[in-house]
Amino acid sequence: MTHVVTEACFNCKYTDCVVVCPVECFYEADSMVYINPDECIDCEACVPECPVEAIYHEDNVPEKWQEYIQINAEKSQELPVITEKKEPLADC
Numbered sequence: 001m002t003h004v005v006t007e008a009c010f011n012c013k014y015t016d017c018v019v020v021c022p023v024e025c026f027y028e029a030d031s032m033v034y035i036n037p038d039e040c041i042d043c044e045a046c047v048p049e050c051p052v053e054a055i056y057h058e059d060n061v062p063e064k065w066q067e068y069i070q071i072n073a074e075k076s077q078e079l080p081v082i083t084e085k086k087e088p089l090a091d092c
Contacts, residue, residue: 001058002037003046004072006065008054009033014088017046017055021083028082029075031089036076037069 005017009032018026018033025039026046035046037058047055056062058069 001042002040002072003035003042003044003055004037004058004061004065004069005032005034006054006056006061006068008052009050011089012052012054013086014051015082015085016049016051018082019085020045020049024081024083025076026082027076027079029079033082034072034075034079037073039076 011031013028013032015026015033018024022043022045023039023041025036025041027034027036035055042057044057056065061069
């Protein structure tokens with residue numbers, strides 16, 4: 001199982017979650033971060049760190065954001081890993 005970053009992260013991109021990840025499974029795009037489902041160990045360390053509540057266990061992703069399960073899987077394959085905290089985007 002894995003966790004999924006959903007639309008609540010879009011144009012916000014807090015990165016508090018990436019610094020607590022023990023396996024470095026977050027990947028950064030310009031507007032948000034994504035979780036690689038093949039690398040996530042389901043530890044849940046990232047969930048309470050997200051101030052906008054954008055991260056869900058894949059079994060609990062709200063219906064309106066179900067597409068983000070696949071989006072995370074695809075985007076994490078093509079983006080660079082992120083392991084350090086950065087300033088959030090202005091639209092938060």
